[in-house]
Amino acid sequence: MSQTASVRPGAPEISRLRLPLHWLGVAPFFIFALLFLILPTIGLIAGAFKNAAGDYTLDNIIALSQPKLAAAYWVSIQISFVSAVLGALIGLAMAVAVIRGGLPPWLRSATLTFSGVASNFAGVPLAFSFIATLGRLGVATILLRDIFGINIYSLGFSIFSFWGLILTYLYFQIPLMIVIITPAVDGLKKEWGEAAATLGATNWQYWRMVVIPVLWPSFLGTTVLLFANAFGAVATAYALTGPSLNIVPIQLFAQIRGDVLYNPNLGYALAFGMIVITGLANLFYILFQRRAERWLK
Amino acid sequence: MKQGNRFWAWLVFGVGTTYFILPLLATFEFSLRKRRGEYSFDAYRSVFEDPNFQATFTYSVVVAIFTILLGVLLVVPTAYWIRLRLPHLRPIVEFITLLPLVIPAIVIVFGYIRMFGSNSTLPFLATARGADALLVIGYAVLALPYMYRAVDTGLRTIDVRTLTEAAQILGAGWTTIIVRIILPNVLIAVLSGAFLSFAIVIGEFTMASLLNRPAFGPYLQNIGANTAYEPSALALISFAITWGCMSLIQILSRFAPRSANRPN
Numbered sequence: 429m430s431q432t433a434s435v436r437p438g439a440p441e442i443s444r445l446r447l448p449l450h451w452l453g454v455a456p457f458f459i460f461a462l463l464f465l466i467l468p469t470i471g472l473i474a475g476a477f478k479n480a481a482g483d484y485t486l487d488n489i490i491a492l493s494q495p496k497l498a499a500a501y502w503v504s505i506q507i508s509f510v511s512a513v514l515g516a517l518i519g520l521a522m523a524v525a526v527i528r529g530g531l532p533p534w535l536r537s538a539t540l541t542f543s544g545v546a547s548n549f550a551g552v553p554l555a556f557s558f559i560a561t562l563g564r565l566g567v568a569t570i571l572l573r574d575i576f577g578i579n580i581y582s583l584g585f586s587i588f589s590f591w592g593l594i595l596t597y598l599y600f601q602i603p604l605m606i607v608i609i610t611p612a613v614d615g616l617k618k619e620w621g622e623a624a625a626t627l628g629a630t631n632w633q634y635w636r637m638v639v640i641p642v643l644w645p646s647f648l649g650t651t652v653l654l655f656a657n658a659f660g661a662v663a664t665a666y667a668l669t670g671p672s673l674n675i676v677p678i679q680l681f682a683q684i685r686g687d688v689l690y691n692p693n694l695g696y697a698l699a700f701g702m703i704v705i706t707g708l709a710n711l712f713y714i715l716f717q718r719r720a721e722r723w724l725k
Numbered sequence: 726m727k728q729g730n731r732f733w734a735w736l737v738f739g740v741g742t743t744y745f746i747l748p749l750l751a752t753f754e755f756s757l758r759k760r761r762g763e764y765s766f767d768a769y770r771s772v773f774e775d776p777n778f779q780a781t782f783t784y785s786v787v788v789a790i791f792t793i794l795l796g797v798l799l800v801v802p803t804a805y806w807i808r809l810r811l812p813h814l815r816p817i818v819e820f821i822t823l824l825p826l827v828i829p830a831i832v833i834v835f836g837y838i839r840m841f842g843s844n845s846t847l848p849f850l851a852t853a854r855g856a857d858a859l860l861v862i863g864y865a866v867l868a869l870p871y872m873y874r875a876v877d878t879g880l881r882t883i884d885v886r887t888l889t890e891a892a893q894i895l896g897a898g899w900t901t902i903i904v905r906i907i908l909p910n911v912l913i914a915v916l917s918g919a920f921l922s923f924a925i926v927i928g929e930f931t932m933a934s935l936l937n938r939p940a941f942g943p944y945l946q947n948i949g950a951n952t953a954y955e956p957s958a959l960a961l962i963s964f965a966i967t968w969g970c971m972s973l974i975q976i977l978s979r980f981a982p983r984s985a986n987r988p989n
Contacts, residue, residue, distance in 0.1 A: 454806050457803040471839055525733070549964060553959065556960035663946075677829065
């Protein structure tokens with residue numbers, strides 16, 4: 429930082445112009461963020477607390493408790509929660525298997541590359557893939573029926589149902605977990621395992637008393653991030669089930685498209701609820717991440 | 726004990742890999758079934774021959790290019806300036822660039838529809854060109870977290886201060902410094918941010934659909950609702966595009982400077 433001083437003596441005029449110049453450099457960014465990120469969001473939040481005439485009210489927030497919307501929130505939370513927890517557990521297991529399991533090293537880089545791709549492969553095409561696989565005429569459905577005699581659709585499974593949606597969401601949740609948790613698993617120092625072994629710990633004790641406590645904050649943090657990720661996903665669910673599925677992003681989508689609730693301010697309340705939930709999830713992520721960083725030096 | 730570990734590792738890896746490979750194989754098999762009784766590439770042919778495919782895909786590519794340009798124009802000078810002169814603003818800028826991960830895209834676009842409607846002060850949505858511009862802006866916002874991170878990481882590997890001072894001594898102005906000194910040095914980081922933006926924009930559905938733009942994402946959704954085998958072909962094409970972008974990022978990151986100067 430001592431180099432800063434070397435600029436000053438040669439350039440007295442610049443130093444007089446410094447104050448406005450300083451801010452001009454970042455002004456476009458802040459104006460952009462204000463205009464296209466912060467103000468539109470604040471506008472929605474404010475709208476959630478106003479009625480059609482523009483008076484302040486809590487009616488919209490209270491109206492969120494009407495059965496259809498409350499159910500939408502509840503189903504959304506369940507889907508996001510289950511897909512986040514399963515995604516986090518399976519993703520962690522795969523990350524540990526690839527990094528610590530004694531598998532050939534090239535599998536590690538192949539898995540990480542694939543995870544980078546698959547975690548970005550959400551949306552409409554993903555829904556198509558799962559319909560081709562597990563839809564009524566899907567390849568896996570037909571193979572199971574013809575070879576093993578199991579008709580999953582007569583057993584009550586459907587790709588358009590709760591579990592079908594979870595199975596589809598896992599296709600981007602697991603890779604996202606692998607991408608985010610890999611540095612934490614890498615941070616488990618070899619010496620800790622050796623120290624535990626020297627002290628006579630069994631493999632299970634090493635896991636229970638060293639690995640799990642160290643990974644726990646990263647695990648929780650990433651899980652809430654996956655939760656937020658699933659909660660905001662519209663395209664996959666919409667392409668899979670159309671506008672009929674009662675989850676919050678799809679309700680909001682339908683509301684924006686056609687004012688199906690006959691009250692635009694209720695739409696703002698719906699959006700406000702989404703921001704609150706994803707915002708809380710991210711707040712927890714930051715808190716957990718701060719704890720996790722203690723070990724990752 | 727080690728042997729047992731390896732067995733579990735292979736088992737977990739095997740089950741996981743099956744889950745990830747099976748849908749790809751199934752999608753491929755399904756996409757070949759269009760002609761009754763034999764495999765053919767008919768679904769792909771009908772996709773590529775569809776004028777709507779060509780039109781929407783071209784539209785999305787153009788939007789992606791503008792998104793990347795806007796992202797670079799916005800992020801490179803800001804990240805540079807933060808590093809050089811305003812390091813105390815770094816936490817605020819970082820927080821703002823992470824917001825699009827917190828606020829769902831559907832909420833952001835809802836905010837746009839409300840704020841930039843035909844009779845507002847900034848009536849983006851009054852004309853088709855304005856709506857196109859708003860879509861580019863929305864995508865630049867969605868790509869902001871990735872773009873900023875990539876560029877900031879790139880800047881970390883060069884000595885911004887010394888380069889700037891050297892350029893100033895030689896009489897360069899700010900534009901010259903950014904365009905001819907900083908940008909070439911972080912070009913590889915910028916390109917990886919660009920490919921990630923491209924992958925995000927090309928199949929995006931929510932924003933394009935709610936702003937009524939003729940983009941590739943809404944076209945995909947529409948095809949999925951109306952045909953049987955074409956969606957699988959399109960899913961594989963999309964996957965290949967995402968894969969291509971990610972591979973390019975991987976390849977580029979090998980050419981990135983290895984924090985030659987100070988890791989700062």
